[in-house]
Every structure is written in C-alpha cells, then in structure tokens.
Amino acid sequence: MTHALPYRTHNHAHCVTDAMDEARSLCQTAGTRLTQLRAQILELIWQSHRPLGAYDILAILNDQGRKAAPPTVYRTLDFLQGMGLVHRIASLNAFVGCSQPSHNHNGCFLICEECQNVLELSADSIRQAISKETGAQGFKVRETTLEIAGTCPACINKDGGKNGAQ
Amino acid sequence: MTHALPYRTHNHAHCVTDAMDEARSLCQTAGTRLTQLRAQILELIWQSHRPLGAYDILAILNDQGRKAAPPTVYRTLDFLQGMGLVHRIASLNAFVGCSQPSHNHNGCFLICEECQNVLELSADSIRQAISKETGAQGFKVRETTLEIAGTCPACINKDGGKNGAQ
DNA sequence: GCAGGGGATGGTATAGTGTTGCGTAAATAG
C-alpha cells in the first residue's frame, strides 16, 4: 500500500496501532463507543499521515466493501472530532489524526504543500502570544484555527531550493 | 440598510469610502483595473464588516439588478484577493475586506460568533512566535491561516456572561 | 477609422463539500 510517511521518520505500524490503542482507551474512559465503523475510519486516517477529505474516506470505505454514504462519514468524523481524536484542517477541507488526543490542544498544523504531510505542534509560545493579543483586545477565545502551509524540512532538502525552498 | 457595525465604533461611511479610495489608489499603482464590478463587490464586502459568502455576494448583486453567476463572483474575489484587498476566512468560507491592504499582512482574524464581526489584527508578536516555532522545525512558511473564533468585547458586555462570556 | 490582442465579463454545466430527515438495526438498560 502506498501511504505517505511523515517527514519525521517513525515506525508507522506502531504509530497507527498506538493511536488506535489510545483511542480505545479514551473512549472507554469517556463511556463512548468506538464502534467498528469509527475504528475503521480512524485507522484509515492514521494510515495516511496526509489529510484525508471526507469523500476520500468515503471512497476507501466503499473500496473496502463497506457501503457508506456521505452522512455516515460526516457523522463519524463528528464523533471523532468531538472525542479529540481527529482534527479538521479548514484550509484543506480535510481531516488528520490528532497526535495528542489526551491533552487539550489548540492544534497548530504545519502543512507541507509538496509531500502533503501534516505535523501537529503543541506550540505553547504561539498559544501564549495569541492569548496575550486577544486578551489585550478583550476578546474571549473559543477556538483557534492555526494552519501553516509551506515546505517541510525533508522536502526542502530533497529538492534543494527547486520550489522556492532554499 | 441593515449592515453590522464592527464592535469598535467608527464612522462607517468613512471607513467604506476610505477603503475604496485606497483600493483605487493601489490598483492605479499596480497598473490593474478596479472595474465597476470589482468596485461594486469590494464595496459590498466593506459595507458589511461581517464576512460575506460568495453566494451572499451573488444574491446581493442579483438584487441590485446586476446579472451574475458564480464564476463572475469568484473571479472577482480572486482578483481582489490577489491585490490584497480582501481576505478569505477559511473556517467560514467567506470573505472580508482587508483593513491594511498596503502593508503585507498574514492576517490574524478575531471572529465574533455572536455578532459576526471580524477584526483583523496585525499581531507582530504572534507572527514572531510562529516564525520562531517554524524555524525551529526547519519548516519554510508560505502562508499562515490564523482565525480565532469567540466573543468580542461588545458582545461580552451586552449579554453579561449569558453565552459563556464572563 | 479599422484590425488585432489581451483583459474582463456572461453563462452553462459540473465538480467538490457538507447537511437534513427519516427509517431501521444494533446495543444497552430495566
């Protein structure tokens, strides 16, 4: 199978099974059900470190013989988002697995436009800067969308400045 | 007419005409044409400090007797974005006028979920924090999407903590 | 004035993304 590895090398089989284990555990604790469908979709998302669109997921499900229509996918994604297991990337209309589902995380995403990999940062310093600015404005934050598109280190090295990276 | 004022009080008629003047001037300098349609759409967007969806704009245009189809609106929005005169808010699929079109600006947007007003910040300190983090990751930034949803000061005062604001 | 060229606009069709509503099935509770 041809999935993308993230530019930070790691044991991908482990990373997927670890994520699934953690998801099971989190749902257990929360008293929610990680059903077969939910697990299947979460695993699909983790298999690809790339963001997957809802209709990408739909296509894969149907390939795998599971009959599904859009609402099935969106409902499941809603659940997974609610549990903090996946994030939606607004600038891509796509979804990625959350790497720190136990912590609360105002995700900050580094999106490589060449290899499509997404790295989620915790980025406390950014969060602090944001909270300082919004505080100064008297603005009460509910949710922060921070998505940074560019080129990852691996791709910068790979094409030696070819695509604007230097 | 029923447009929303931003929560920072200001002379709205001025703010719109100023924005239009600056737009004309910028296009003049750049050697591009701020045609009647482009000016009309830019003004529509400025009239409302709320983000307007492309189809909102389309509806208003048609109300105003100008026949338009989606591509007309999107083309015009592309132009205005290219000139830095409007920004697209990814988390809303909507567009707002840029308050500082002359400066380069990695827009940071405070979006009030009650009154729908959007305030664009320059937020140098946030930009610095982001650039520091991405630098540490060896990530080359092309574009930053920073959209903060919450409650603006005016709405916090208005409903005295009713909606989670305190 | 007249032809040519490039940017801007009109218009149809279609692709891509997300939601509503309702009925059925499966799991949990009593």
Place this chain on the structure above:
DNA sequence: CTATTTACGCAACACTATACCATCCCCTGC
C-alpha cells in the same frame, strides 16, 4: 423480553467552487 437509547443506511438536497467557452470591451498600432 421489552423499552430506550445510540448508531447506521439511505435518499434527497444545500452550499461552495471550478472548467470551459463565448462575448465584449478597451487599448494599441496601423
């Protein structure tokens, strides 16, 4: 085993965005 809740299948629809082609307008050179 029945009642209740929760999840799933499915059809239809709404919203967002793009591809493609034709026409028009404006400017320039002749």
